[in-house]
Amino acid sequence: MITLVIILPLVFGVISFAAKSRIVNRVALLGSAALFVVVALMVWLGIDWRWLPDWLLVYFRFDCIGLFFFAVMAIVFAGVSVYSLSYFSEHNLNARQESVYILEILAFVVAMAGVILATNLALLWVFVEATTLTSALLIYFEKKKSSLEATWKYIYICSIGIALAFVGIITLSIGSERIGSLFFSDLYLHASEINPVWLKLSFAFLFVGLGTKVGVAPIHAWLPDAHSEAPSPVSALLSGTLLNSAFLGILRVQVILVRADQQAFSNIILLLTGFLSLLVSAVYMLRVKNYKRMLAYSSVENMGIMFIGVGLGQPGLFAAMLQTLAHSFSKTSLFLTSGNILHSYGTKKIEDVQGLLKRDPVTGWIWMASFLAIIGIPPFPIFISKFFIIRAFWVNGQGWLAVLFFLFIVVVTFGMGKAVFRMAFGDSGIEGAGSVRPASSAYLPQIVLLAALVIVGINMPNLVNEMLSKAAAFVSSVPAPVARVAGR
Amino acid sequence: MTDILIILLGTTMLYVSSVSRIEAYVKTLAAQGFLLFLLVMVGVKEMSWLNIAFLVFETLIVKTVVIPYFLLTVIRRNETPREIEPYISQFYSLLIASGIFVFGFVAAFWAARTGGNIKPLYFGISIAIMMLSLFLIVNRKRIITHILCYMMLENGIFLLSLSVANELPMLVNIGVLLDLFVAIYLFAIFFNKINEIYDGSHVDVLTELKD
Amino acid sequence: MTDFLTGVVLLFAGGLGAIVAGERAKAWVFFGFTAAAQFFILPPVFEILLNGGQLVLPAYFSQPIGTAYLRLDSLAALFASVTSVGALLTSIFSIGYMKIYRGQGLSSYFVFLGMMSASMLLVEVAQNAILFLIVWELMSISSFFLVAFENGNEEVRKAGLYYFIAMQAGVAFLIAAFALASAASGSLDFSSFATVLSKHGSVSILLFVLFFVGFGTKAGVFPMHTWLPRAHPAAPTGVSALMSGVMIKTGIYGILRILLLSGIPDYRLAYGVLIISVITAVFGVMNAVAQNDIKKLLAYSSIENIGIIGMGIGVGMLGLVYNxxxxAMLGFVGALLHVVNHFTFKSVLFYGSGVVYSQTHTRNMDNLGGLGKYLPLTSLMFLIASLAITGLPVFNGFISELAIYLGLARSFSAGSIAMIVAALFGFSALAFIGSMALLCFTKVYGICFLGLPRTKYHVEPNERERTLLVPMAMLTVVIVGIGLLPWITIDLLKNVIMEFVPSLNPDQLVPLTGIFRTISGALAAVIGLVGLFYGLRTFLLRRRKVAEYKTWDCGYQVGSSRLQYTSSSFAQPFLHLVAELVPQKIHVEKQPVLFPEQASLESHTQDLSERFIFRPMIGILNKFLNLFSWIQSGRLQLYIMYGLVFLVVLLIWILGVK
Amino acid sequence: MPAAVTEIIIVISPLFLIGLTAKVKALWAGRKGAPVLQPYYDFFKLLGKGEVISTTTSPVFRIAPSIGIAATFVALMVTPIPIFGSFIHFEGDFVLFAYLLGLAKFLMVLGALDTGSSFEGMGASREVTYSTIVETAFFIVIGSLALLTRHFSFESIFASVNLSSGYSPLVKILLVVSLFIMLLAEGSRVPVDDPTTHLELTMIHEVMVLDYSGPDLAFVQYAASLKMTVIAILIADLFLPSSVPLMVACVLSAAIVALVFVSVGVVESLIARSRISHIPQFLFLMTTLALTSFAVVAFFLFGVIK
Known part of the structure; x- marks a missing residue:
């Protein structure tokens, strides 16, 4: 099954690249998306295709946290691929361009699946690097001067980051000479035998390296550029899944520290960078002029919140996981919708967009709802995760941090709200209400994602709750329930 | 023997932080590649011949010959300005570089006291090389120096990975492979697009995206 | 309880029904659903109000909310009755008022109106921290969309954003409070918070303060009231009435709920609540006096009334503290009765201002005048509501203020000097507030409805749209009813009061009923005497000549209607007295010649809290954030340097700290 | 029966008292002055006349005097008459008292605004402005009395105020002075306002009623004098020593009320009307006195002053 996930999309991509047929393109894209979702579902349900050989099982495995991130990715990817259809038609891509796009996006997604499922730190690192390289192509897809600049900065910064992460791996192996393996299972099992100083050192390097990909301050700088210049579905994928998969990398390293009882150290770093991210997004929410960049800063903010959640230890982990899920869905919805706006108004400038609700009510209300989702208005679940993070502050006796937290959050809400309301409200530049009507593939994915969020926010299905709790338990210092290794 | 080679490697970084011609950077890069080759020859034992052959290929062929040659041709062909303009003057930059170099020795000393299967000097100097490369990246104004210094950063990491090469050869190989890949990638973008679209390759042309 | 929830669902469904309905039918469909909801909501509510007890329905949500209890107790029932009726009245008012908005997104208006009404009712019964916050935010967000309904207007957009941020800032305190409560008690259920809140100590005080600030923001307690005078004028009038009459009371509800859970509060909190409420009330009415925009004035007056309610709560708390x-009973009776009363007269006033606005298209009182002749019914009901809100006898405002006065007066006989001083403070402040309210509402009524129009109305104002009058008429009946038969309210409030003051012997309510009966008699005497004298006057004049002529005005009869006293000039002597507390900016424009042909003068008030608290705070925050504006400069090297510096710091930390 | 008689006497007396004041002023100025009963002649003359009503006005203008006089009458019923007590009494009746006066004021202000005259608007504006100070001070007066007596209704407060202990004279003097200021303010007398002129000198109350004529004007003037009488009765309540025979008490209190009005006349003769900008200071004097008396009572209660 893992083989399926890793190999099949690539095969699809190559086929569509070779076939140059629009139908094959669509089948390849949607088929891969469906494959991801189905695999995630089956793994969760414990259904197994034993007759399928799985050669890669040593290197890839669905553990409970990986499954969670994989499922999020699969759903986001499904949404993005449906939306891509409208992207194709709106930009009048020919079959050739479509197939290039599809090949690139499938390679990107496979790389992310590799990051999520890798059982080995070195392998994880390899795939993180692979995500950089594949996504760079996508960011440069529209081949504009500004997207070139964004791509260059993206690759350059992330390459340095990833090089530093490699230093982290080396230092870890220096500290864990007796283990002599970089498989996570070995590292977790023998975490206490790792020389603590080298462990901290390696955490520092790995954190800087992977954190660059996650996009937390102060190493977030590439993020607004890349997110704003990429085609909207790709931005969605970058923000909704790429950041998560790098975040998972940090979580996996964090688990080592937790098992080695060194989390006091890493928690401080996580909290520090988390708050720095909030600060940065608060600063820039107030002065950003481009709505896609605004969404990117919001990603910085949300990643910061996740880091804070993890940094709070046991009490905040569930919130961090919920935040991951909710952020991915709502940010995907936002970025996809921003694609509609971009197409309708032809500008990324906030001040040039007005009267969205009148010009294109569907897009307008989705835009509004997604905004409410991302800033944590109930019934959207970011609200619940924020609640639990505040609760964790109190539980940890760090209530004063809540002041800081809310200060930044309110500033971010103000900045973002100002922009979003400005865009949504008012009179549209053109005559006639509802004069623009996007294709159904341009808003259905968002509606589905938002509906899913509402369900999670009001009455979280047990399935989701269990998934989140297990993922949270995986990171927590409380001995995790035996990792349910499904999907052999 | 290895110690001398390592320190030599470190000194090359001091050299580049004081020179101002791009060719000198490229030549230093080649020199570093050769030094690394020597280190591989001297330092690595207990490895399969395949691994060793791979490392030799990497250091001697790629790092010492191919990349520098390629860079030199490109520089000459494109007639990019030969001078490297630093933000900080050469003198101060050398001063800071020396400071970082000393920090490398401190790190080596610290590593020796901390334990772990580490050859202290490998650790210290590679840290110093990495820091120095990052410092040079920050301090230089030409985009091509970003690539050059990135290669130096990779050399530093390669040096560090050599210290565990005996235990985890796979790791070294992966690192090397990816380095190559990234380097090629960066080159490709740089020479195909950036140089084409942004004439002059001054870093300031890449500041359109900001808030 | 199922009935109640059915009603809530109906309210919500009304909004959805309006989407489907045709443009003309939307308002009627919504009204239909809302009216139907009353049949489900009001019976259980009044059942509980009259007979006590509570209805409980556990709602089984999945984790992390868990089992959430929906509890309709008498406190909730009191607020629910107001909410439900308020929703109905606004739905009636909207039928006529929203006609002009046809084709401009009416569906969204009704959807959010339904959502707002339903969520307000849920706020009153939800007794689980997360569920409560969810419905609370739903209420805020739906009212936000209603405030921003006319978003083609720049001012409205600004007000909407302001409101939105104020609500987010307010809810931040609530989230913090609920998070603390649940962290300390280990449960999300309200009943478990009682253990934390009733344990006297720094945690319970911190909790109460957080709750008070959070709920106070919604209620409009000084200094967190600043959103109110912006949001209320921006919203369509039916919504302003609902917001002012009902929604801000949910803040009061929250404070009362927390109080109910705390049992006997800490004495510092009691004094704190009393003092902050007095400040709120005085501040609110002072600023109300200064306003020229009628809806803004009413908004500030809502702040005043929230302050009065708060004073009642403060007195009640002091009573509890000193056993x-x-x-305590008098304080809570006053507070709760004033909640109901304020709903009645403030709604009438807002609806009335809506009628005025719909006919004249201005809210600036300096352009109004003489409306009494065009809108006789509105004028009458507006007058009654103005008298009531000033707390003058014969109407209901008098009754609730009397109870608070009594509570404060009784406090003179309490033993503690602090309490006596506090009581005198409240006592004289309430009188001061009352007299300022008199100034304020003579101004509103006199300027808008009496005299002559200050500018010519383009269309002659009329009252042909009867649906606009129905809600006012219904409420006016209540205003007069409570005013004349106040003892009835004791029966309705009895159960709530017993919950707040468990040590109260039900017999102790009897004297109050007696007082109310006596008042009833006195008020009847007032009405009788008015009839007598007016009859006498008619009798005396029956054969005399009653001439009609221009206003005599000491013979100065050349005046145009522009020469009348305006709202600004009417308030000027008072504002001159309190110039430090209600700073005014006066812009004078005139040509710099000897005999200018044109000149203009405008006055604006500045909100003290905005000027001295929020502006500086935002300024400091902005300065602080500006310090970091170099981060995203577009320079790749800088970006790498951040990482480098970060890494070096980490390394030094690790290498340095063993 | 004696109570009813007293009540009737009180209802009749206000116009006489006003005449008394006028007479005092006239004598002080060395004139003979109008007869003391002149206000009665005026009153009945007005009742018998027709009216001129401004076309600008609405029904509010017409009903305002009736409401004003009715409210003042009920306020009188709440006021405790020395020895006899009040018709209507309940705990907190002083609130009713003050608010009934407020009701009268509200309607009179509306009546003034209804004429659309800027002059009357000005008077109305000042009337409400100054009442904010006076009403607050009045409640402080009541507060100190309530604190002193531990009673909460007018009747019982004044019934027991004279039974209180030895420090009460000081308190009483303070309160009497502040009530006297209130009387001057509410009755629109010098130095707050000048009731005798209708043009430049009058600035507050009288200017509001410029447009009234006939029975309405009669009502207005009667209500104004009744209001002053009521306040004078409160002063008498304070002064009347406890436990005196009924007749003595009646005569004594009537004398006190008359004295109050005489002193109004004396004050008017001695002082000129203040500048309008100084009136708030004068009225704040009442607040200050009331606060002082409250502080004195509190200090005594808690043993700070013995």
Whole structure:
């Protein structure tokens, strides 16, 4: 099954690249998306295709946290691929361009699946690097001067980051000479035998390296550029899944520290960078002029919140996981919708967009709802995760941090709200209400994602709750329930 | 023997932080590649011949010959300005570089006291090389120096990975492979697009995206 | 309880029904659903109000909310009755008022109106921290969309954003409070918070303060009231009435709910609540006096009334603290009765201002005048509501203020000097507030409805749209009813009061009923005497000549209607007295020649809290954030340097700290 | 029966008292002055006349005097008459008292605004402005009395105020002075306002009623004098020593009320009307006195002053 996930999309991509047929393109894209979702579902349900050989099982495995991130990715990817259809038609891509796009996006997604499922730190690192390289192509897809600049900065910064992460791996192996393996299972099992100083050192390097990909301050700088210049579905994928998969990398390293009882150290770093991210997004929410960049800063903010959640230890982990899920869905919805706006108004400038609700009510209300989702208005679940993070502050006796937290959050809400309301409200530049009507593939994915969020926010299905709790338990210092290794 | 080679490697970084011609950077890069080759020859034992052959290929062929040659041709062909303009003057930059170099020795000393299967000097100097490369990246104004210094950063990491090469050869190989890949990638973008679209390759042309 | 929830669902469904309905039918469909909801909501509510007890329905949500209890107790029932009726009245009012908005997104208006009404009702019964916050935010967000309904207007957009941020900032305190409560009690259920809140100590005080600030923001307690005078004028009038009459009371509800859970509060909190409420009330009415925009004035007056309610709560708390059930009873009776009363007269006033606005298209009182002749019914009901809100006898405002006065007066007989001083403070402040309210509402009524129009109305104002009058008429009946038969309210409030003051002997309510009966008689005497004198006057004049002529005005009869006293000039002597507390900016424009042909003068007030608290705070925050504006400069090297510096710091930390 | 008689006497007396004041002023100025009963002649003359009503006005203008006089009458019923007590009494009746006066004021202000005259608007504006100070001070007066007596209704407060202990004279003097200021303010007398002129000198109350004529004007003037009488009765309540025979008490209190009005006349003769900008200071004097008396009572209660 893992083989399926890793190999099949690539095969699809190559086929569509070779076939140059629009139908094959669509089948390849949607088929891969469906494959991801189905695999995630089956793994969760414990259904197994034993007759399928799985050669890669040593290197890839669905553990409970990986499954969670994989499922999020699969759903986001499904949404993005449906939306891509409208992207194709709106930009009048020919079959050739479509197939290039599809090949690139499938390679990107496979790389992310590799990051999520890798059982080995070195392998994880390899795939993180692979995500950089594949996504760079996508960011440069529209081949504009500004997207070139964004791509260059993206690759350059992330390459340095990833090089530093490699230093982290080396230092870890220096500290864990007796283990002599970089498989996570070995590292977790023998975490206490790792020389603590080298462990901290390696955490520092790995954190800087992977954190660059996650996009937390102060190493977030590439993020607004890349997110704003990429085609909207790709931005969605970058923000909704790429950041998560790098975040998972940090979580996996964090688990080592937790098992080695060194989390006091890493928690401080996580909290520090988390708050720095909030600060940065608060600063820039107030002065950003481009709505896609605004969404990117919001990603910085949300990643910061996740880091804070993890940094709070046991009490905040569930919130961090919920935040991951909710952020991915709502940010995907936002970025996809921003694609509609971009197409309708032809500008990324906030001040040039007005009267969205009148010009294109569907897009307008989705835009509004997604905004409410991302800033944590109930019934959207970011609200619940924020609640639990505040609760964790109190539980940890760090209530004063809540002041800081809310200060930044309110500033971010103000900045973002100002922009979003400005865009949504008012009179549209053109005559006639509802004069623009996007294709159904341009808003259905968002509606589905938002509906899913509402369900999670009001009455979280047990399935989701269990998934989140297990993922949270995986990171927590409380001995995790035996990792349910499904999907052999 | 290895110690001398390592320190030599470190000194090359001091050299580049004081020179101002791009060719000198490229030549230093080649020199570093050769030094690394020597280190591989001297330092690595207990490895399969395949691994060793791979490392030799990497250091001697790629790092010492191919990349520098390629860079030199490109520089000459494109007639990019030969001078490297630093933000900080050469003198101060050398001063800071020396400071970082000393920090490398401190790190080596610290590593020796901390334990772990580490050859202290490998650790210290590679840290110093990495820091120095990052410092040079920050301090230089030409985009091509970003690539050059990135290669130096990779050399530093390669040096560090050599210290565990005996235990985890796979790791070294992966690192090397990816380095190559990234380097090629960066080159490709740089020479195909950036140089084409942004004439002059001054870093300031890449500041359109900001808030 | 199922009935109640059915009603809530109906309210919500009304909004959805309006989407489907045709443009003309939307308002009627919504009204239909809302009216139907009353049949489900009001019976259980009044059942509980009259007979006590509570209805409980556990709602089984999945984790992390868990089992959430929906509890309709008498406190909730009191607020629910107001909410439900308020929703109905606004739905009636919207039928006529929203006609002009046809084709401009009416569906969204009704959807959010339904959502707002339903969520307000849920706020009153939800007794689980997360569920409560969810419905609370739903209420805020739906009202936000209603405030921003006319978003083609720049001012409205600004007000909407302001409101939105104020609500987010307010809810931040609530989230913090609920998070603390649940962290300390280990449960999300309200009943478990009682253990934390009733344990006297720094945690319970911190909790109460957080709750008070959070709920106070919604209620409009100084200094967090600043959103109110912006949001209320921006919203369509039916919504302003609902917001001012009902929604801000949910803040009061929250404070009362927390109080109910805390049992006997800490004495510092009691004094704090009393003092902050007095400040709120005085501040609110002072600023109300200064306003020229009628809806803004009413908004500030809502702040005043929230302050009065708060004073009642403060007196009640003091009574509890000093174990004097009689004082506590009087305080809570005053507060709760004023909640109901304020709903009645403030709604009438807002609806009335809506009628005025719909006919004249201005809210600036300096352009109004003489409307009494065009809108006789509106004028009459507006007058009654103005008298009531000033707390003058014969109407209901008098009754609730009397109870608070009594509570404060009784506090003179309490033993503690602090309490006596506090009581005198409240006592004289309430009188001061009352007299300022008199100034304020003579101004509103006199300027808008009496005299002559200050500018010519383009269309002659009329009252042909009867649906606009129905809600006012219904409420006016209540205003007069409570005013004349006040003892009835004791029966309705009895159960709530017993919950707040468990040590109260039900017999102790009897004297209050007696007082109310006596008042009833006195008020009847007032009405009788008015009839007598007016009859006498008619009798005397029956054969005399009653001439009609221009206003005599000491013979100065050349005046145009522009020469009348305006709202600004009417308030000027008072504002001159309190210039430090209600700073005014006066812009004078005139040509710099000897005999200018044109000149203009405008005055604006500045909100003290905005000027001295929020502006500086935002300024400091902005300065602080500006310090970091170099981060995203577009320079790749800088970006790498951040990482480098970060890494070096980490390394030094690790290498340095062993 | 004696109570009813007293009540009737009180209802009749206000116009006489006003005449008394006028007479005092006239004598002080060395004139003979109008007869003391002149206000009665005026009153009945007005009742018998027709009216001129401004076309600008609405029904509010017409009903305002009736409401004003009715409210003042009920306020009188709440006021405790020395020895006899009040018709209507309940705990907190002083609130009713003050608010009934407020009701009268509200309607009179509306009546003034209804004429659309800027002059009357000005008077109305000042009337409400100054009442904010006076009403607050009045409640402080009541507060100190309530604190002193531990009673909460007018009747019982004044019934027991004279039974209180030895420090009460000081308190009483303070309160009497502040009530006297209130009387001057509410009755629109010098130095707050000048009731005798209708043009430049009058600035507050009288200017509001410029447009009234006939029975309405009669009502207005009667209500104004009744209001002053009521306040004078409160002063008498304070002064009347406890436990005196009924007749003595009646005569004594009537004398006190008359004295109050005489002193109004004396004050008017001695002082000129203040500048309008100084009136708030004068009225704040009442607040200050009331606060002082409250502080004195509190200090005594808690043993700070013995």
């Amino acid at each position: 004097n059930p009689l004082i």
